[in-house]
Amino acid sequence: GAGVSQSPSNKVTEKGKDVELRCDPISGHTALYWYRQRLGQGLEFLIYFQGNSAPDKSGLPSDRFSAERTGESVSTLTIQRTQQEDSAVYLCASSLRLATEAFFGQGTRLTVV
Amino acid sequence: KNEVEQSPQNLTAQEGEFITINCSYSVGISALHWLQQHPGGGIVSLFMLSSGKKKHGRLIATINIQEKHSSLHITASHPRDSAVYICAVSPTGNQFYFGTGTSLTVIP
Numbered sequence: 267g268a269g270v271s272q273s274p275s276n277k278v279t280e281k282g283k284d285v286e287l288r289c290d291p292i293s294g295h296t297a298l299y300w301y302r303q304r305l306g307q308g309l310e311f312l313i314y315f316q317g318n319s320a321p322d323k324s325g326l327p328s329d330r331f332s333a334e335r336t337g338e339s340v341s342t343l344t345i346q347r348t349q350q351e352d353s354a355v356y357l358c359a360s361s362l363r364l365a366t367e368a369f370f371g372q373g374t375r376l377t378v379v
Numbered sequence: 380k381n382e383v384e385q386s387p388q389n390l391t392a393q394e395g396e397f398i399t400i401n402c403s404y405s406v407g408i409s410a411l412h413w414l415q416q417h418p419g420g421g422i423v424s425l426f427m428l429s430s431g432k433k434k435h436g437r438l439i440a441t442i443n444i445q446e447k448h449s450s451l452h453i454t455a456s457h458p459r460d461s462a463v464y465i466c467a468v469s470p471t472g473n474q475f476y477f478g479t480g481t482s483l484t485v486i487p
Contacts, residue, residue: 299475309465309477357422368412368475370422 268292270371272358278377279348287343287374291360298341299361299368300333302354309357315341316363348378382406385466385478392485398453400481402466405447412475413440413451414465422465425451456485 271290279285291298300312311325315335326332330348335341345352355375359368383404392398402411413425426433426440428449433440437456442449453460466478 301475308479309467309475311475359422367424367427369424370414373422 270358270360270369272371272374274374276375278379281350281378282347284346285348287356289341289358289371292369295360296338296363297361298335299359300343301357304354350378353378382476383466383468383478385481387481389482392456394457394485394487396456398456400451400464402449402478403447404468406470408468408470410469411442411449412467414467416463416465458485458487461485
């Protein structure tokens, strides 16, 4: 497809389980961003990838959160030992390069029960 | 203190009205983005600005770098414009600071 694709679109998981969220950026986009949006709150930055450079992980809320990206392709965001406060919409965005227009995926709605 | 402040937080308008949403920011930026988030949660990028003015259909975005202020205007508003409009600034390009959004409802 032409846009940023995220999967799954919805995920319900039990507290304590691990989850993996996937983002397929637009082909050729070197920059990839993960954000989350808790219910009724604004967007929070989680992590940023730019090409093959070391990612900016400054927004990850705890060591239970990790993300990987191989080159300029798919990224996965992993949350270990999920907690109820992890419930949110996780959004991925990509841009052609630094400081250019970002395009967002539809998000993954994560519910931890 | 938030790096990005938007006003108003909520806005209700009659169909056909001219709408303005304002964004003020406190950091130096390389670009400012206007985003639209629909009730289903999907986010669409409307504009990316680093200076001046851009127009796309009924939407117009302006930015004043000296005053650290941007406005999003919607002419001849329509119910399908109902959404949350989010201002985001990018100081270096590797991260965005987001406003809390303006929830717009356009009544037929």
